[in-house]
Amino acid sequence: MTKLVQYPSGAYVLERDAYSTPVLETYHLGIDFGGLSAVNNFNIIVGPTEISGLIGPNGAGKTTVFNLLTKVYQPSKGTILVNGHDTSKMTTVDVNKAGVARTFQNIRLFEKMSVIDNVKVAMNNSMHYNPLSAIFRTPKYYREEKRIHQKALELLDIFNMSDLANTEAGSLPYGAQRRLEIVRALATKPSLLLLDEPAAGMNPNETKELMATIRNIRDKFNIAIILIEHDMSLVMNICEGIAVLNYGRIIAKGTPKDIQNNPVVIEAYLGKPEKED
Amino acid sequence: MEKMFKKIFDKKHISRTVSYLIVIVGYIIIQLMMNTVGIKNLFKSLLVPTCCYIVAALSLNLVVGVSGELSLGHSGFMSVGAFAGILVSGLLEPYLAMGWLRLLIAMLVGGVIAGIVGLLISIPVLKLQGDYLAIVTLAFCQIIKSLLNNIYLGVDNNGLHFSFVQNKVVLSNGGRMLLSGPMGATATTRLATFTAGFLLILFALLIIYNLTYSRFGRTIMAARDNRIAAESVGIHIRNTKMLAFVISAILAGMSGALFGLNYSTLQPAKFDFNLSILILVYVVLGGLGNMTGTIFATIILYVLPELLRGLQDYRMLIYSMILILIMLVTNNQSLKEKVEALILKIKTRFLKKGSVAND
Numbered sequence: 001m002t003k004l005v006q007y008p009s010g011a012y013v014l015e016r017d018a019y020s021t022p023v024l025e026t027y028h029l030g031i032d033f034g035g036l037s038a039v040n041n042f043n044i045i046v047g048p049t050e051i052s053g054l055i056g057p058n059g060a061g062k063t064t065v066f067n068l069l070t071k072v073y074q075p076s077k078g079t080i081l082v083n084g085h086d087t088s089k090m091t092t093v094d095v096n097k098a099g100v101a102r103t104f105q106n107i108r109l110f111e112k113m114s115v116i117d118n119v120k121v122a123m124n125n126s127m128h129y130n131p132l133s134a135i136f137r138t139p140k141y142y143r144e145e146k147r148i149h150q151k152a153l154e155l156l157d158i159f160n161m162s163d164l165a166n167t168e169a170g171s172l173p174y175g176a177q178r179r180l181e182i183v184r185a186l187a188t189k190p191s192l193l194l195l196d197e198p199a200a201g202m203n204p205n206e207t208k209e210l211m212a213t214i215r216n217i218r219d220k221f222n223i224a225i226i227l228i229e230h231d232m233s234l235v236m237n238i239c240e241g242i243a244v245l246n247y248g249r250i251i252a253k254g255t256p257k258d259i260q261n262n263p264v265v266i267e268a269y270l271g272k273p274e275k276e277d
Numbered sequence: 278m279e280k281m282f283k284k285i286f287d288k289k290h291i292s293r294t295v296s297y298l299i300v301i302v303g304y305i306i307i308q309l310m311m312n313t314v315g316i317k318n319l320f321k322s323l324l325v326p327t328c329c330y331i332v333a334a335l336s337l338n339l340v341v342g343v344s345g346e347l348s349l350g351h352s353g354f355m356s357v358g359a360f361a362g363i364l365v366s367g368l369l370e371p372y373l374a375m376g377w378l379r380l381l382i383a384m385l386v387g388g389v390i391a392g393i394v395g396l397l398i399s400i401p402v403l404k405l406q407g408d409y410l411a412i413v414t415l416a417f418c419q420i421i422k423s424l425l426n427n428i429y430l431g432v433d434n435n436g437l438h439f440s441f442v443q444n445k446v447v448l449s450n451g452g453r454m455l456l457s458g459p460m461g462a463t464a465t466t467r468l469a470t471f472t473a474g475f476l477l478i479l480f481a482l483l484i485i486y487n488l489t490y491s492r493f494g495r496t497i498m499a500a501r502d503n504r505i506a507a508e509s510v511g512i513h514i515r516n517t518k519m520l521a522f523v524i525s526a527i528l529a530g531m532s533g534a535l536f537g538l539n540y541s542t543l544q545p546a547k548f549d550f551n552l553s554i555l556i557l558v559y560v561v562l563g564g565l566g567n568m569t570g571t572i573f574a575t576i577i578l579y580v581l582p583e584l585l586r587g588l589q590d591y592r593m594l595i596y597s598m599i600l601i602l603i604m605l606v607t608n609n610q611s612l613k614e615k616v617e618a619l620i621l622k623i624k625t626r627f628l629k630k631g632s633v634a635n636d
Contacts, residue, residue, distance in 0.1 A: 070509060108505060110499045110507075121507070125511045
């Protein structure tokens with residue numbers, strides 16, 4: 001179904017992405033904590049509309065990779081290119097401006113703020129008025145606030161959350177909080193969305209819904225998505241490319257089919273091959 | 278018209294409306310009382326300082342409550358504003374007869390200078406977090422005090438004379454000392470009025486509320502609630518916190534200027550660590566981020582010790598006991614829930630009348 005072609009650099013990407021700049025490239029990315037090398041020689045190329053998965057046993061360094069990509073951690077070595085721009089020296093804020101948005105393994109919302117304000121915070125960088133026009137309420141303030149209110153509502157509407165707009169974010173049910181985190185990340189208009197265990201704590205029905213949502217996001221916003229996930233049915237179903245991480249190293253890369261049949265992966269991670277229901 | 282009415286009383290803006298109303302109604306009542314039955318001189322003398330402390334507490338609440346950083350140097354900014362204001366007023370005195378204009382200029386200059394100092398301080402301070410930030414702001418407050426304790430500044434026909442040593446400032450005939458070290462400012466013309474204090478409170482509320490209900494308020498609160506998440510959506514934490522810090526310093530400077538011009542003499546030692554703590558107590562007991570509460574707490578806790586003067590030595594004992602009691606009551610969860618339920622009841626009844634489909 002998904003056909004891979006080779007980039008000039010030698011990496012494989014989806015056929016439909018073959019002639020565009022990859023949204024993410026990392027070369028020899030690594031970080032050491034003290035003497036321990038948590039991630040080592042991490043090379044990955046992600047096409048502009050690809051959904052890819054990052055899997056591996058607990059403690060393999062998956063979240064560390066996300067933290068490196070968003071510069072929460074400073075990489076000890078290696079290069080990160082986002083849409084062809086080097087982000088390895090940037091701050092977290094600038095990486096976001098360069099087009100990377102993320103969610104967190106343990107939900108990190110602005111809990112005391114309303115749902116719509118959570119989204120508006122993420123849209124802050126697209127708003128243009130200074131503190132003085134905020135204090136003295138110039139027409140520009142009203143214009144911009146109205147515009148952003150409309151945009152935030154539209155975005156929430158896509159995820160069926162517009163009726164929750166004025167609810168306090170911390171009081172939302174768990175699934176809605178996860179969804180809001182995704183909405184907030186999308187509000188920064190990223191070209192690459194990093195989802196850290198989006199299905200954690202969800203029941204099979206919610207997971208199924210989430211799969212549809214993730215596909216929808218890709219199709220509607222035309223962005224690339226990388227997700228960390230332990231739920232194999234989700235990963236194998238929606239990911240077009242998968243990288244398997246163990247002890248901070250990529251031990252296998254390829255399509256879901258390749259990964260499922262890869263003996264190294266089976267040995268390191270899956271144990272015995274199992275049938276998914 | 279109806280829409281405007283709705284906006285004033287909806288869930289989000291009700292606290293703002295209440296704050297403004299309290300201040301305006303309070304002002305009108307006190308003015309009426311002054312013009313009819315009259316007020317004891319003791320209370321009259323408390324009016325302007327109360328206004329100053331309210332503004333100082335409101336501005337500190339912007340940093341501690343809204344921005345979530347514990348600052349113990351707030352009296353430092355008041356001090357800078359006070360002495361800058363006194364200087365400006367003193368220098369302008371021969372040229373500008375109108376008292377209110379001089380007061381206005383003094384307050385503006387005091388605010389601007391305190392703001393500049395706040396900006397400079399915030400650069401090192403905001404690299405720190407939590408307790409460390411508190412300690413550095415505390416040190417700043419002490420530095421300002423020591424510095425002002427050693428400044429001798431006089432003016433005569435030849436211009437300004439400045440020294441860090443007392444007898445170096447020699448003034449020709451007709452010269453005046455503006456600042457004389459630990460003695461501070463002496464022979465200041467008193468310009469502060471209750472009306473000026475009232476207007477300053479309104480101005481402070483305007484700035485704080487309008488800032489809070491704007492994109493800046495949202496980012497400030499986001500940076501407080503979750504630093505890492507805020508950075509991940511492109512919020513520059515330091516700039517955001519700096520804005521809150523500087524605005525707070527400006528307001529504190531303005532309140533300091535008003536405070537300074539309310540007394541004929543003012544010593545730098547007045548703005549010490551104790552004052553910072555006192556203002557912090559107003560903020561904490563009034564509620565972090567709660568401006569209406571801050572106004573109430575300041576009025577009660579500032580006027581209370583004066584009311585207790587009759588008790589002489591037991592005054593501070595009773596004052597501190599009341600403080601502890603308020604703290605216990607405000608932290609009592611079951612009591613809080615009861616009060617919240619009551620407010621909700623009143624609100625639903627009130628809002629039924631004026632249809633609130635404004636979501």
